[in-house]
Amino acid sequence: MNEHENAIGEFTSRLGALLTARLALTFIAAWGLLWGTAVLILRAAAGTPRSHLLWGLLGVLPAAGLGTLRALRQMPGRSRVRALLDKESGCGGLFMAAEEADVGAWRAQMPSITAPRLSWHGGRSWALLGAASLFVIVGFLVPKRLVTLNPGHGLDVDKEIERLTAQIDVLEEEEILQREKAEALQKKLKQLRAEASGEDPVKTWEALDHLEAIPKHAADEAAEAAVSQTEKLTKAEALAEALAEALAEAPAQGADPGLVSEAMQELSQLVEEAVEENERLTRRLQRKDLRKLHEARELTPEQLEQLADTLRVCKRDVGELLERLSEADLIDLETLALNERVGQCDTEGLAEFLRQNAGRMSIGDAVAQWQREGPGRGGVDRGPGDAPMTWGDESSEEGAKFKETVLPPAALEAMRESVLAGVSVGEPTVEGDGDASESGALSGTAAGAGSAFTQKLLPRHRGTVKRYFERE
């Protein structure tokens, strides 16, 4: 009998396994369809990131569990399994009767119980699972723009943000913007890029403009400071070269020591001013040269040449800075041109000017005045920038004549009626009481008078009035 019970148990287990597999697949497929739908809805409506939606994979386990529970409920009882085995083994009811009564001697004659073959045509279940899996995968992979509800008009500000990012990088490299400030700006740009949408483009563009103004302002300030540095460097360079030239010629021409000393002092002051504003110059200049300058001691022509070279190099550095700012669209070309103009060094001109004005003004004033010579060099701290009037390209009177113009008929008529009152080179003036008609022909007319009166008419009105009265 154990063999028979084993047969029932074996068949029941196999049946249970198949039912469980079938229902688990069905429930997992159902979960897959639900999950896929939720993925699409959440991505479309809430923009939920994919990584969060992957948690839905955990739902497979409870779905399989539910399928298993359902399968266990669907499992037939042992008596039904016994009935099936009785039928399949051809026992003719003996195996079924053995459960209810003692079969006695018939047990030996009972055929062997053979469990029938169970086969599951699970194509449909697998197909359903495959379809559900595909649905989930598609829900994850479909691009956001296809699932987004009311996508609106996307606002692409990537180009502007990249440009601003590059500008901020340049300013940070040149130490014009501090690192914290630059990082704060970069962070704001990232946030702007993430929040930019077509729903409210004005807000985005306004924010972009505001963020753009900050580096622009910093660049403008830096450019202005750079031009000022260039100016100072140029002055110091010119003076250094002039001094070097003067000292080189000193043995032949006999330079004035007091003048040289004053020039050195002026040079020292100019270099100090330049050093204050330019760290590069500080790094490049030799300490001992700085000390000598500070003590206003004399430098040799070679040292002055070297100083002039150093100043030139620093000037070039400033020029390169401005070029980099210009390449990043932070400053315009005019500023570059201005810097170039300011950086032009006319050493010989200065030396000649100094020689000409020696003793008449201090070296400092002379340098300043020399620098101001040139049209339009005025400023708030530099005074008016008078430029000499120059005449050139004058036109010739040969063949000149007045342009012929056709006067309007009223003007022509008025001219015919006009009386030459006089000829003057000055502006014509009104003589007399000047009681020309101010309010027209009806001025002074009494209501209901009907009498004739005299009215002064303007020349241009005379023709009209004459034609009126001449109509009869």
Add this chain to the structure above:
Amino acid sequence: MGAREEPGAILQPAELRPAVELVNKVLEQLGRILLGQSELHRMVLVGILSRGHILLEGVPGVGKTALVKALGQLLNLDFNRVQFTPDLMPGDILGTHILQEAGDGKREMTFQPGPVFTNILLADEINRASPKTQSALLESMQERSVTLLGTTRAVPEPFFVLASQNPIELEGTYPLPEAQLDRFLFKLVVSTVPVEVLDSIISTRRRGEPPLPTWTMSAEQLRQVFGVMDGIFLPRPVSRYVSRLVAATHPSGAEATEAVRGYVAYGASPRAAIAMAEAARARALLAGRPTVGFGDVKTVAPAVMNHRLVLNYKARFDKVDAFSIVEGLLAGLDEAGLDLPSDLEVSGAKDDD
């Protein structure tokens, strides 16, 4: 021998074997007397062992009367034949009271029993008699007694009605009412014999007269067989299967097939379930088993149910008969009641016999 007193016990081989031998002998004799139709003989014997009445339908001359007569001879049972005609009266079947003068000169009404008072009543061409006469058989078939003038008289035990009807020549006939049809255990169709059998009949029998049986069963033996019949065990799953089958013949049944829903107006009654269970027991006895299997039920189900289903006009238009509906039901209904999903298949079926 009456019904077994121990409900949990199953007939042992020693108890079963004598009964099985006896019924096999009856079958053997029937086969010798009436050539061909062995399956019909088995079903008739099943009906007899189930103590049910049988309706034989067949064209004239196929051996219906000979079968019943042979059965009566083999089982040593009294046999009466009544030819139903349109003018047959109920009294002609049940009996009548006649006025008789007693020895003391008094006159009294004496009951003259009719042909129904027998063991086997062959009601030939039962559909020719009037409904009044047909209904005269109702009480005797069900109650196994006859009530006339207030007096109930039991018919002899065992009592069987084997009726026959002609499927052709339906003019002037009265179809059996549903109530009477329901009282027949089986409706068996008696078909004509194959050529070989016909040849054998002609060549071995003069005027087609069957030979007499060489063995008959005694009354005691018959009682013994009936006793063993009472001991045939009906397992619960089989009983459940019989119930589900009968319930499925109703259009509103949960397991009714499409054909049932479309063509059946009224399904089988609980009497059909009782008849099926009894007939299945007899079938198991014939197979030499002490228990009833699903195969036994499937074998007897068509004969039990095909005259109990009331079909609608659509079935008549579509030329669908009850037999095909029952066959469809048997093929579609899962015997064990596992209710497996359609994509799970159990293979490796084996017959009970």
